[in-house]
Amino acid sequence: MQSGKILIVDDNKGVLSALELLLQDVYKTVTTLQNPNGISSVTDLKSYDVILLDMNFSSRINTGNEGFYWLRKLKKIAPDASVIMMTAFGDVELAVNTLKEGAIDFVLKPWDNEKILATIHAAFQLGKSKKEVSLLKQSEKKLKHLINETEQQIIGTSSAINAVLKITEKVAKTSANVLITGENGTGKELIARAIHNQSAQHQEILVNVDVSAIPESLFESELFGHVKGAFTDAKNDRAGKFEVAHNGTLFLDEIGNLPLQLQSKLLKVIQQKEIVRIGSNKVIPVNVRLVCATNCDLNKMVDEGLFREDLLYRINTIHIEVPALRERGNDIIELAEFFLNKYANKYDKKGLKLSSAIKKKLLKYTWPGNIRELQHTMERCVILSENNLLKVNDFMFNQRQTKALNTADITIDEMEKNMIITALKKYDGNYSTAAEQLGITRQTLYNKTKRYKI
Numbered sequence: 001m002q003s004g005k006i007l008i009v010d011d012n013k014g015v016l017s018a019l020e021l022l023l024q025d026v027y028k029t030v031t032t033l034q035n036p037n038g039i040s041s042v043t044d045l046k047s048y049d050v051i052l053l054d055m056n057f058s059s060r061i062n063t064g065n066e067g068f069y070w071l072r073k074l075k076k077i078a079p080d081a082s083v084i085m086m087t088a089f090g091d092v093e094l095a096v097n098t099l100k101e102g103a104i105d106f107v108l109k110p111w112d113n114e115k116i117l118a119t120i121h122a123a124f125q126l127g128k129s130k131k132e133v134s135l136l137k138q139s140e141k142k143l144k145h146l147i148n149e150t151e152q153q154i155i156g157t158s159s160a161i162n163a164v165l166k167i168t169e170k171v172a173k174t175s176a177n178v179l180i181t182g183e184n185g186t187g188k189e190l191i192a193r194a195i196h197n198q199s200a201q202h203q204e205i206l207v208n209v210d211v212s213a214i215p216e217s218l219f220e221s222e223l224f225g226h227v228k229g230a231f232t233d234a235k236n237d238r239a240g241k242f243e244v245a246h247n248g249t250l251f252l253d254e255i256g257n258l259p260l261q262l263q264s265k266l267l268k269v270i271q272q273k274e275i276v277r278i279g280s281n282k283v284i285p286v287n288v289r290l291v292c293a294t295n296c297d298l299n300k301m302v303d304e305g306l307f308r309e310d311l312l313y314r315i316n317t318i319h320i321e322v323p324a325l326r327e328r329g330n331d332i333i334e335l336a337e338f339f340l341n342k343y344a345n346k347y348d349k350k351g352l353k354l355s356s357a358i359k360k361k362l363l364k365y366t367w368p369g370n371i372r373e374l375q376h377t378m379e380r381c382v383i384l385s386e387n388n389l390l391k392v393n394d395f396m397f398n399q400r401q402t403k404a405l406n407t408a409d410i411t412i413d414e415m416e417k418n419m420i421i422t423a424l425k426k427y428d429g430n431y432s433t434a435a436e437q438l439g440i441t442r443q444t445l446y447n448k449t450k451r452y453k454i
C-alpha cells in the first residue's frame with residue numbers, strides 16, 4: 001500500500017464511494033468531500049498528495065466554471081498539491097484549460113479503473129519528486145550558507161587597505177569581472193570572498209579554482225565537465241566548476257599560470273556564457289561572476305606573448321591591487337595581535353603580549369610572504385613562547401630574508417643564492433621569467449640552482 005493521501009471532491013455520492021472503494025486498498029488515506037465549500041475547512045489540505053476535483057458542481061449548468069473556481073481556491077491554499085480534474089462531459093477543451101490553471105491532468109467520466117489508477121499514481125509520483133526537489137533545494141541553500149559562512153574578518157585600518165575595501169564594496173554590487181593582483185599572501189582570496197559575500201549572488205556559492213594546481217590535461221574537464229566515457233577515467237557524468245558556480249561566483253586563482261592554449265578555451269566560454277561538457281554536444285548556459293587573481297604582471301605577460309590580451313580585457317573590467325604588508329604601516333601590529341589572540345586561544349596560552357622591541361622589529365621586517373608569513377610567524381611564536389611577554393628571541397623570521405637584508409654579513413655567493421630564491425619565489429618557480437628578471441639565461445639559472453642546491 002502506498003503511503004499517499006488522496007482527497008476526492010465531487011457532489012455525486014456514487015462517484016465518491018466508487019473511487020473510495022477503488023483507492024482505499026492502494027493509498028493509506030482516502031478522504032471524500034461532497035460539498036466543495038468544505039475545502040477551506042480541511043485543515044491539513046496541504047498534506048494531501050493528490051486531489052481529484054470535479055469540474056461541475058451545480059448540476060444544472062455544466063459550464064465547468066465551478067471547477068475552475070475551486071481549482072484556483074485549492075491552489076491558493078495548497079500550491080504544491082497535484083490536482084486531477086474530473087469531467088463527465090468529455091469537454092476536452094475545457095479540461096485542457098484547467099491545466100493552464102495548475103491542474104496536472106484530467107480524467108473523463110465514466111472512468112476506466114486501470115486508467116484512473118495510473119493517472120493518480122503518476123500524479124502521486126510527480127508530487128513526491130516535487131517535494132524531494134524542494135527538500136534538496138532547502139538543503140542546498142543550507143549547504144551554500146555553510147560554505148559561505150567561512151567569511152573571515154579583514155583586519156587593518158591603514159589607508160592602503162581601506163582604499164582596497166572601498167573599491168571592493170563598490171564593485172561587489174555590480175556584475176563586473178574583477179582582477180585582483182598582489183604579492184603572494186596579501187589576501188587576494190580574502191578580497192575575492194568579500195566581493196562575493198557583498199554581491200547580489202551571496203546566497204549562491206563561490207567556487208574556488210586554483211588554476212596552477214590543475215594538470216594541463218585535466219583543465220577542460222575540471223572547468224567544463226565531462227560525460228561518462230568521454231575519456232578513459234570518465235566513469236560518470238561530471239559537472240565542471242563553471243556549472244557548479246552557475247548563478248554564483250567563480251574565483252580563478254593564479255590565472256597567470258594558465259597555459260596559452262587553455263586561455264583561448266577560457267575566453268570562448270567567458271564570451272559565449274555557455275559550456276559544452278567534454279564528450280557531449282549539449283550546450284549548457286552558465287551565468288557566473290568571474291573573479292580572477294594573480295601575482296604575475298599580466299600586462300607584461302601580454303607584451304611577452306604569454307597572456308592573451310583579449311582575455312585580459314575580459315577578466316579585468318575592474319582591477320584591484322592588494323598592497324604588500326610592508327606598505328600597510330601599523331596594520332602589521334593589528335594583524336600580529338589578531339593572530340596572537342587566535343593562536344593563543346587555539347593553543348590555550350592566554351595572556352600573551354608583544355613587547356615594544358618586537359613591535360619595532362615586526363614593523364621593520366619586509367614580510368616577503370606578507371600576511372601568510374606573519375600568520376605562520378605568530379603561530380610558531382605562540383607555540384614556542386615560554387613567557388607572557390613575547391620578546392625578539394621568541395620570533396624566528398624567515399632566515400633567508402633576514403640574511404638578505406643584512407648584506408654586510410654575507411658572501412657574494414650567498415647573496416646570489418638569495419636573489420635566485422627570491423626571484424623563483426616571486427615568479428612561482430617559473431624559470432624563464434625568473435631568469436629574465438635576474439638578467440641571466442634560463443640555462444644559467446638552472447645551473448646555478450643545481451650548484452646552490454636550491
Ligand SMILES: Nc1ncnc2c1ncn2[C@@H]1O[C@H](COP(=O)(O)OP(=O)(O)OP(=O)(O)O)[C@@H](O)[C@H]1O
Pocket residue numbers: 152153154155156182183184185186187188189190191253293295335371372375
Ligand atoms: N587583512 C587580513 N586580515 C586577516 N587575515 C588575513 C588578511 N589578509 C590575509 N589574511 C590571511 O592570510 C592568509 C593568506 O591570504 P590569502 O590566501 O587570501 O592570500 P593570497 O594573496 O590569495 O595568497 P596567494 O597569492 O598565495 O594565493 C589567509 O589565511 C588569510 O585568511
